[in-house]
Amino acid sequence: MSTNMVNMVPSVNLLPYHEARKLARRKKVYGILGGAAAGGAVVVLLGGLYIDSRIDRQVGLNQLLKAENSKMDAQIREVTTLKQDIDALLQRQKAVESLQTQRNRPVQLLEELVRQVPEGVYLTTLKQSGESFTITGIAQSNERVSELLRNIGAVPWLDHAELGESKSVTMTNNLKEQRRLFDFSMRFAYRAPDDADRKSGEKGDGANKAGKDGKPAAGAKGGKV
Secondary structure, three states: OHHHHHHHOOOOOOHHHHHHHHHHHHHHHHHHHHHHHHHHHHHHHHHHHHHHHHHHHHHHHHHHHHHHHHHHHHHHHHHHHHHHHHHHHHHHHHHHHHHHHHHHHHHHHHHHHHHHOOOOEEEEEEEEEOOEEEEEEEEOOHHHHHHHHHHHHOOOOEEEEEEEEEEEEEEEOOOOOEEEEEEEEEEEEEOOHHHHHHHHHHHHHHHHHHHHHOOOOOOOOOOOO
16 A cells, blocks of 8 residues: 555656756856956956056156256256356456545545654655555654554554664754754555454554553554654
């Protein structure tokens, strides 16, 4: 009985079902792989576009920096040219000032000698050789000659004041009176402006110190003959 019942159960073929499941599974795997490949391609594409944009941005920045550097180089050249022009103008100004100073020097020297020659001294000659000067004259005493030497040595723009000679002479005036005087010669030179300013400062310091000590500064003079 049992054998007959088993024989009565119909047989079912499951092979097509398994094939369909395999096919569906294969399609699903292919779909996943295709999606992954498409996603990877999109990522690579987006990454390439991002890198290209960064490269373009960096290239643009480099070009901007290059242009700014060119402008700065041009400005530096302009400043250098302007500085050279200023230096040239300053040199011309110094040359003009030096020429003006040399032109006014004889008048300035004569005015200074009038102020510095003490009473009892009479100048007879004034000679110039380059930057050096030589004066000769008659003085009532050697003390007057020494006073004149100190006065000239104290002038800021005069330097190297030294006595050439001083000798006793006898001279007769209009009243036929004989007087014992001193014939002298003296040399000094023109001092450069920078040295003159330094000498003027030292002279001022010496005068201040002498004032504090209660002593008169050197270089006092009287009237002229």
